[in-house]
Amino acid sequence: MELNLNGKVALITGGSKGIGLATALLLTKEGAKVAICGRDVHKLKDAAALIKEETGQDIFYSSKDVTLKQDCENFVKEAAAHFGGVDILINNAGQSAAQPFDSINEEMWRKDLDLKLFAAINCSNAVLPYMKNKHSGVIVNVTATIAKTAPASSLPTSVSRMAGMTLTNAMSKDLGKYNIRVNTVCIGLIKSEQIERKWKKDFSHLTWEEFSQMPAHKIPLGRIGNAEEAANTIGFLVSDAASYITGTSINIDGGKGEAL
Template sequence: MDLGLTGKVAIITGSSKGIGLHTALQLVKEGANVTICARGEKSLKEAAAFIKTETGVEVLVVPADITNEEQCTNIIQKTVDHYGRLDILINNAGTSSANPFESVDTALWQTDLDLKLFGAIHTSKAAIPFMREVGGGAIVNVTAVLGKTPPASSLPTTVSRAAGMALTKAMSKDLGKDNIRVNTVCIGLIRSEQIEKKWKNEAADLSWDEYSKNVVGPTIPLQRIGDTSEAANIITFLVSDAASYVTGTSVNIDGGSGAVL
């Protein structure tokens, strides 16, 4: 299937590793021009080198802290200056911060919301005028399935992710008239550095497949931890022409573990 991504221009925040990096790789393979951004310049350059090794294509590298509105605007402007247009924005930057309610102080609430909610707000606000110029676009906000059904001791992450879902729905209503689609993917257990550290600390004698299937798998209907490429494939679909009538929705990428649709 031709996804219609050839020549499209995409920005992915938090793309020096994990889901962001593999989404960038997948978009490049589909013919898109891509900007990757994250706070660490060294890790970004390593990510760009990895993509070039895999595809032969160079991506634009823009180090940035998306908790800073000015730097968010700079990501968008540098991308348009370099490629001449903007079609796709994937708000992927974020970390996991899970604590009991009473232990979360004001500074941590603010830091989490600045990164996961206001980062997406600032980048989207700067990107939308350029999307309008080319007749439309696609935005994907990466959130978490636990934002739909927050368990105990999951703050502030689940609250900021739930806010990201509400932001997605509201934006889709406002921007549909401009042919700008806005969706969210709700991530469950996907292979990451954090999960790999847990595997090595808890069960270093097991292979990754054994740990994924036998230790964690029984709690997940598909009986394993998801791979980053599987999340990247869904995100790539949502920003492509193949999803041209999909907006304002959430897609769980969780192996069926979520309690709600």
């Protein structure tokens, strides 16, 4: 299947590692002009070098803190000026934060909402003028399956991610008249730095494959997923192949989630 991304300008927050980096690499391979942001400039440089090595193409990168509205606006402005517009936004910035309700203070709540909800709101607002001008665009919000069925000790992430799902659905209704599609992918257990740290700390006697396939994970497909698998779904959603899909969520979790 051809994704038809030649010349499309794609912005990805949290693009220096994990799902963000895998998506940046995929979209570059498919002909898109990619811009990524993150807090760590060294990781951004490494990501750009990897993509250059794999594809022969340069990407745009900028060190930004997306919990700050001004940084969101500046990232979009800089990337749009560099490439001449914006066609795709992937709100991917985030990190795991899962604790019991009675152990979370107000600062922790605000920090999580700033990173996972308000960053998506501010970046989306910043790209709207460019997308409205073209009368087309695609926004993908990366959320999590625990937003749908929150287990114990899953706060504040489950709340922030549920807010992101509701944001997605409402945005799709408001922005459809501009031919702007908005969807979300709900991530389950996907290989990440955090999961790798747990593996090396608590299960170092196992190979990655053995750890990934542990029955304790309760994944119907029998293993932890890879960032590239998440990137493939995101790539489909931002492509013309998904031109009639908006306002929906797709689980990327190997079947573990209890809700559609």
